[in-house]
Amino acid sequence: MTPLLFTALAAQAQAQELVRPDRDGSFWLPPAASTLATEIDAVWDYIYYVDVFFFVVMVVAIVFLFVRYKQKHEGERTADIKGNHTLEIAWSVGPTFLLVAMFWMGFKAYMNSAVPPADAYEVKVTGQKWFWTFTYTTPDGKTFDSDKLIAPKGTPVKLLMSSKDVLHSFFVPDFRIKKDVLPNRYTVLWFEAPWEGEHQIYCTEYCGDNHSRMLSTVQVLDPQDFNVWIREKSAAGPVTDGPTLFATKGCAGCHSIDGSTLVGPTLKGKFGTQEKLADGTSVTVDENYLRESIVAPAAKVVAGFSPVMPPYAGQLTDEQIDGLIAYIKTLN
Numbered sequence: 001m002t003p004l005l006f007t008a009l010a011a012q013a014q015a016q017e018l019v020r021p022d023r024d025g026s027f028w029l030p031p032a033a034s035t036l037a038t039e040i041d042a043v044w045d046y047i048y049y050v051d052v053f054f055f056v057v058m059v060v061a062i063v064f065l066f067v068r069y070k071q072k073h074e075g076e077r078t079a080d081i082k083g084n085h086t087l088e089i090a091w092s093v094g095p096t097f098l099l100v101a102m103f104w105m106g107f108k109a110y111m112n113s114a115v116p117p118a119d120a121y122e123v124k125v126t127g128q129k130w131f132w133t134f135t136y137t138t139p140d141g142k143t144f145d146s147d148k149l150i151a152p153k154g155t156p157v158k159l160l161m162s163s164k165d166v167l168h169s170f171f172v173p174d175f176r177i178k179k180d181v182l183p184n185r186y187t188v189l190w191f192e193a194p195w196e197g198e199h200q201i202y203c204t205e206y207c208g209d210n211h212s213r214m215l216s217t218v219q220v221l222d223p224q225d226f227n228v229w230i231r232e233k234s235a236a237g238p239v240t241d242g243p244t245l246f247a248t249k250g251c252a253g254c255h256s257i258d259g260s261t262l263v264g265p266t267l268k269g270k271f272g273t274q275e276k277l278a279d280g281t282s283v284t285v286d287e288n289y290l291r292e293s294i295v296a297p298a299a300k301v302v303a304g305f306s307p308v309m310p311p312y313a314g315q316l317t318d319e320q321i322d323g324l325i326a327y328i329k330t331l332n
Ligand code: CUA
Pocket: 127, 128, 130, 167, 168, 169, 203, 204, 205, 206, 207, 208, 211, 212, 214
């Protein structure tokens, strides 16, 4: 048992170093093309080899015992065995170590995949029947769309995802990332691709007739090519114009962007901070909180302010809300 455990720990340590460029996939797994993939594959390999080991041990034992006790000998009687402490402790404690190692490796890989690095480049992902849209924000707070996910090599990329209609699920097998995409709420995934290349995106939650054709690709580019692509795309004209929306939809009347306090709190440097609320609790200013504060502002009122903001539910499209949130983030 112990050598197996050490093999697992060594595999884990190797995974931390970085993705093995030679990992072309196997009978069980597609190619590994993100930094998370190797860590997740290490957990998978560990569980797989532990299973294979015990499968062989058990089948051999079954066959041996079957043959051994099928034989009949005249006058032979089975020994009167009451128990065996050594054996019982061994088969309890040994597997405990193996299972704790499984939990530890799995939990660590899960936490790494669940929390994107703070400096990640952000792309908004929108799922709808039956296609994916990828929205990029320019430094001046405007957005533009792409039907493919274009990502820079060697840079963590955070995916901020939501749906326009039903439940979808965003899945890139080569990156080992998958998460549900819901209406009226944001979910998050992230990845870092160490090499250029193209990878398949699937929808992996049944969402109607064309679910199986709700496909797209991730294209990983050299950072220089990525910047060229961004410049060309943004020159073609924005989809949403955060600064103009902010002015024309009435936001600017109550919320400053320079740090001064008007009827409502300023939005300068607000994203990512902790906000104290009127009911004494506090909340992190993330995408879901900003969205709620736009469509239903009375739900969480900031301490020191009156609940006078009108709800914008139905007044703004999802794109406009996304665009405003993208703009508010640029105020940091
Ligand atoms: Cu979208 Cu299945």
